[in-house]
Amino acid sequence: MYKVIALSGYKPYEIGIFQKDHPSAAYIKKAIQKELLRMIDNGLEWVLISGKLGVELWGAEAVFAIQTDYPNLKLAVLTPFLGQEENWNDANKEWYESVLAQADFVDSITKKSYEKPWQFRLKNQFFIEKSDTLLLVYDHDKEGSPKYLYEMAQNYQTHQEYPIHLITFADLQDLIEEDASNHWNP
Incomplete structure (x- = not known):
């Protein structure tokens, strides 16, 4: 049972997306x-994101869409630092502000402005320790910022049961092909 999941993935530019509404x-x-x-x-009751651009904000939009049918699903935005x-x-x-306005809980983990990369590591550790599982849009063939959270979660798995669910590029391609076959009219 997963009551709380941490959701993360790529920043948009890491996967060649430069508009939030890109197909x-x-x-x-x-x-x-x-x-x-x-x-x-x-x-599932809670989805945790840090509010970074890309997968996390798209994930927030996915939560909001689901909340119409599942109003008990909640979104928490826990930023690594202020601002x-x-x-x-x-x-x-x-x-970002529109996501924060609709979120069920918003806070900052370090309660201070950006200082150093340790704040991102602390955020990753916090997310892993406060969630039951990780949902990560990540593909081993395309390293990027999700790599650090993924590796920390794998390390955590060595001493704690902690499932990691990946959405890979192959999964996305399957969705695209499924959508294309559903709309194909000979």
């Missing part, structure tokens, strides 16, 4: 929704 984002959200719905059947959006462009700040 690929729809498939990422669909894949996340599919996993979340499966987990809801196993008792993480300060250097983002206006469109990304607006996206």
Whole structure:
């Protein structure tokens, strides 16, 4: 049973996406929704994100879409530090603020502005220790920022039961092909 999951993955530029509404984002959200719905059947109550651009904010949008049918599903945004959006462009700040406004819980783990990379490591550790499982959009063939959370979760698994659920590029490709075959009209 997964009451609390940590959700993360790539930043948009790491996977060649430069607009929040890029068609690929729809498939990422669909894949996340599919996993979340499966987990809801196993008792999922909370989804934790840190609010970083990309997969996490798309995941938040997936949660919001599911909440219409499953209002007991909650979203927590726990940032690694205060003001993480300060250097983002206006469109990304607006996206971020809209997610924070709809989230069920918002806080910062370190309660201070960015100082050093230890704040990201502390956030990863916090997410792993406070969740029952990790849902990560990550592919071993494309390293990026999710690698650090993935490796920390794998290390955690050596002394604690902690399932890791990956959404890979192959999973996304399967969704695209499934969608194409459902809309094919000879």
